[in-house]
Amino acid sequence: MSKSTSTTIFRKVNIDEFDENNYQDEVVEADQVAVPAEEEIERLLNSKKNVDALQLLLRNAPITSKNQVDKDKAHQLVIRVLTMFKASEVGDAVNSLDSNSIDILMKYIYREFAAPSEKSASVCLTWHEKVYAVGGVGSIIRVLTDRKGV
Amino acid sequence: MEKHSFGLEPITCHAWNKNRTQVAVSANSQEVDIYEKKGTSWNKKYTLGEHTQRVTSIDWAANSNRIVTCGSDRNAYVWSLNGNDEWKPSLVILRINRAATCVRWSPKENKFAVGSGARLVSICYFEDDNDWWVSKHIKKPIRSTVTTLDWHPNNMLLACGSTDFKVRVFSAYVKDIETKPSSNTWGTKMPFGVCLKEFGGGGGWVHSVSFDKIGDRLAWCGHDSTLTVVNGASDFALGHCVMKTLPCLTLQWMGPSTIIAAGHDCELMRFRVDDKTKITFEGKVSVAQKKSAGTVSAMAMFKNLDKRATADDDSKKASVHQNSINQLFIHTGEKEAIAKLSSVGMDGQMVIWNQSSLEASLGNMKI
Numbered sequence: 001m002s003k004s005t006s007t008t009i010f011r012k013v014n015i016d017e018f019d020e021n022n023y024q025d026e027v028v029e030a031d032q033v034a035v036p037a038e039e040e041i042e043r044l045l046n047s048k049k050n051v052d053a054l055q056l057l058l059r060n061a062p063i064t065s066k067n068q069v070d071k072d073k074a075h076q077l078v079i080r081v082l083t084m085f086k087a088s089e090v091g092d093a094v095n096s097l098d099s100n101s102i103d104i105l106m107k108y109i110y111r112e113f114a115a116p117s118e119k120s121a122s123v124c125l126t127w128h129e130k131v132y133a134v135g136g137v138g139s140i141i142r143v144l145t146d147r148k149g150v
Numbered sequence: 151m152e153k154h155s156f157g158l159e160p161i162t163c164h165a166w167n168k169n170r171t172q173v174a175v176s177a178n179s180q181e182v183d184i185y186e187k188k189g190t191s192w193n194k195k196y197t198l199g200e201h202t203q204r205v206t207s208i209d210w211a212a213n214s215n216r217i218v219t220c221g222s223d224r225n226a227y228v229w230s231l232n233g234n235d236e237w238k239p240s241l242v243i244l245r246i247n248r249a250a251t252c253v254r255w256s257p258k259e260n261k262f263a264v265g266s267g268a269r270l271v272s273i274c275y276f277e278d279d280n281d282w283w284v285s286k287h288i289k290k291p292i293r294s295t296v297t298t299l300d301w302h303p304n305n306m307l308l309a310c311g312s313t314d315f316k317v318r319v320f321s322a323y324v325k326d327i328e329t330k331p332s333s334n335t336w337g338t339k340m341p342f343g344v345c346l347k348e349f350g351g352g353g354g355w356v357h358s359v360s361f362d363k364i365g366d367r368l369a370w371c372g373h374d375s376t377l378t379v380v381n382g383a384s385d386f387a388l389g390h391c392v393m394k395t396l397p398c399l400t401l402q403w404m405g406p407s408t409i410i411a412a413g414h415d416c417e418l419m420r421f422r423v424d425d426k427t428k429i430t431f432e433g434k435v436s437v438a439q440k441k442s443a444g445t446v447s448a449m450a451m452f453k454n455l456d457k458r459a460t461a462d463d464d465s466k467k468a469s470v471h472q473n474s475i476n477q478l479f480i481h482t483g484e485k486e487a488i489a490k491l492s493s494v495g496m497d498g499q500m501v502i503w504n505q506s507s508l509e510a511s512l513g514n515m516k517i
Contacts, residue, residue, distance in 0.1 A: 021269065023294050023314065099392050136394025138375035145374045146353035 025147055033060045035074045045084055051093050053081050058101040061108075063148040075150060078108045083123045094130040102135040103142050107150040110143045152502040153470065154192055156185070160496035162205065163477055168212040170481060174198075175494065176205040182219055184237075200227050200239040207252045211259040218242075218262050220250035226264050226274070228283055242283040244272045252298055258305045260327060265296030271310055273322045273342075288320050288343045298358050302365040306331040306340060309368055311356025317370050317378075319347040335366050335382035349380055349388070357399045357413065363406075363486040367427070371398040371411055379409075381427045389427030395419065400478045400493075403485045404508065410435065412475035412493060416467060418503065435508055472497035 016022050036056050044053035057078050062070045085093060097105065109131065112124045131139065159177035166173050172195065174184045182198040182205055203222035210217050217237070220226040224246050227239040244250060248267030255262045261275040264285070269292045272285035294314035301308055301322075308322040321340035323331050333339075337346040354373030361368050366383040375393040380386055399413035409421045409429075418435035454460060466472070473496035481502055482490035491503045 026314075103392075137396055138392065138394040141373070141375045141397060142353060142392075145355075148353065 029064070033062055033065070035062055035070050036060055036077070038073075038077065041077050041081065045081065050081060050084050050089070051096055053084075054078070054093060054105075055097065055101065057081060058097065058104045061104045061150055063104065063107075063150055071150060075108060075111055078105075079112055079120050079124075082108075082127055083120060085123075087126050090126055090130045094127070094134055097134075099135070102131060103139050103146075104150060106131050106135055106139045107143050107146070110140075111150055151470070151504060151507040154500050154502075155498055156183075156192070156500065157498050159498055160473070161476060161494040161498055161500065163208050164479060164492070164494045164500065165208040165210040165217070166479060166481060166492070167210055168215065173492075173500070174208050174210060174217060175500065176208060176219075177498065178204060180204055180221065180223075182208055182217075196237055198227075198229055198237050198239070201225065203249075206250060207254075209253050209255050209262065211255045214259045216255075216259070218253050218255060220244075220253040220264050222249040224248065224250060224266070226250055226253060226272075226283075240283065242272075242274050242285065244274070244285055245287070246270065246272065248295070251296060254299045254301055256301045256305050256322070257303055260305075261322070261324060263299050263301070263308050263310075263322060265299050265310060265312075267295040269294060269296070269312075271296055271299065271308065271320065271322075273308075273324060275324050275327050277326075286324065286342060288322070290343075291345060291348070292318070297356060298370075300359045300361050300368075302336070302361050303363065304331060304334060304365060307334075307336055307346070307365070309359045309361060309370075311359040311370050311372075313355040314350075315352050315354060315356065315372065316348055316350035317356055317359055317368070318345050318349075319368070320345055347380075347382075347386070349378070352376055352378065354397065357397065358401050358411075360401055360403060360485075362403050363484065367423075369401055369403065369409055369423075371401050371413070373397045377401070377409065377411060377421055377429060379423050379427050379429055384425075384427070387427050389423060389429045391421060391429035391431060393419075393431065399474065399476060402478045402480060402488065402491060404488050404491070406486050408432075410478065410488075410491060410508065412471075412478055414474045416469040416471045416473060416475060416495070418475070418478075418491075418493065418508070420508075435503070470501055471495040471499055 041053050109124050109128050162176050162178050164175040172186045174182050176182045180201045184196040185192040186195040201221040201223050205221045208219050217229040226242040229237040229239050232238050246266045246268040250264050250266045252265040264272045271288040274283050274285040277284045294312050296310050296312045298311040306323045308320045311317045319336050321344045323340050331340050352372045356372050359370040367381050369379045371377045375397045377391045379389045396414035398411040401411035404410045407423050412418045420432040422430045422432050475493050475495040477494050479492045481492040489505050494500045
């Protein structure tokens with residue numbers, strides 16, 4: 001006869017792990033992109049080259065990297081750069097980006113939305129409005145679907 | 151442009167008979183209804199009810215006048231019309247343990263392919279000895295549900311898109327029923343089931359694949375709102391179009407350099423493919439006829455103010471389809487020379503687009 005048991009630990013076993021046909025995400029070779037150094041970004045910001053700093057960060061976003069520290073660092077830098085813009089400059093800055101950078105910027109904005117700080121929330125909303133105007137809902141869809149997160 | 155509504159239920163799939171007098175539709179249920187056109191209205195003529203769960207795909211073989219349907223009940227049936235004007239089903243042994251998702255007759259109509267959630271494609275053909283439909287499996291290297299299929303015009307190759315974000319071209323040459331295929335752009339040796347080409351790297355499920363008329367180019371659209379074309383004739387160069395809209399679910403080759411795609415955006419969109427497989431978005435087809443605001447009566451205005459706290463009734467979308475478009479089907483013409491296109495959607499509507507309405511938003515440009 002089966003014994004009644006109060007243990008529930010077996011319910012937490014992830015049975016999918018034991019299915020050999022289980023789908024696993026493709027292992028992507030991490031590109032050797034070095035996140036731009038903080039000093040470099042600082043230097044660009046000090047010489048009022050905000051747009052250059054943003055482009056540099058978005059071009060070298062560690063999307064294939066597995067190193068969470070790198071990703072966090074890049075994210076912090078992007079948000080720092082975004083907050084440096086005046087609201088009136090945002091539109092021009094967004095227009096200077098290519099479509100790939102627009103998608104990546106949208107990913108950073110949504111990542112910040114997930115855990116906003118007091119200051120960044122309103123800045124990100126301003127950026128979101130402008131990026132959405134260029135990238136459309138398509139770029140939001142790609143934030144949702146893409147496995148290569150920022 | 152002709153519009154017809156089959157009710158409120160979303161239409162999952164549809165297929166036409168050869169002379170386009172009848173259309174088989176499935177309204178998100180386990181039944182397939184065949185409607186016949188009488189004057190301007192569509193009358194239900196037959197109901198094909200053999201599936202026990204939702205029908206996911208229908209295809210109607212034009213020349214042999216047979217319908218194949220597949221469904222979530224893991225079965226496929228081939229229906230043929232008998233002497234008493236009745237559609238009779240015959241079960242196909244698919245040997246799958248997950249729902250069948252899509253089915254397509256091969257161009258010569260001697261076999262068909264069924265994609266399924268069991269990470270495989272069943273290639274089915276009729277075995278005379280046993281008097282039934284049997285299937286062979288293409289398994290490797292599909293790693294997720296097969297969502298869409300399209301046959302190459304040579305009757306041997308099959309393109310399939312799946313939820314592992316990949317598009318693959320397989321050989322579906324069945325030794326038992328046909329002669330050895332000659333080599334072509336996609337490969338030289340073609341034993342059954344071999345994966346000749348694999349494309350991917352996009353971020354979304356593949357919703358629709360389509361070969362062009364001669365089968366050198368392959369187009370697909372995915373859930374990451376992109377449309378991609380690979381050109382086998384020019385070293386498999388990839389063209390990629392990143393859309394601003396919601397993802398497309400279905401596409402067709404309208405002309406040699408034009409693709410019409412539609413999906414969650416509820417509107418038909420036209421894309422231009424130039425020789426280098428560069429793809430540009432040309433515009434939306436179904437430009438809307440929104441009611442002008444001036445015609446709202448005082449009565450309607452106050453009614454709306456009362457009900458919705460707004461003066462104008464904005465519940466209707468400006469597009470012709472009021473919800474996602476599930477499938478585009480060639481009504482008149484053939485690939486790259488489409489004169490009429492039919493679309494069905496989640497709003498229960500079927501819309502037949504003629505060439506002039508498809509070209510309308512293009513201005514003076516010809517396809």
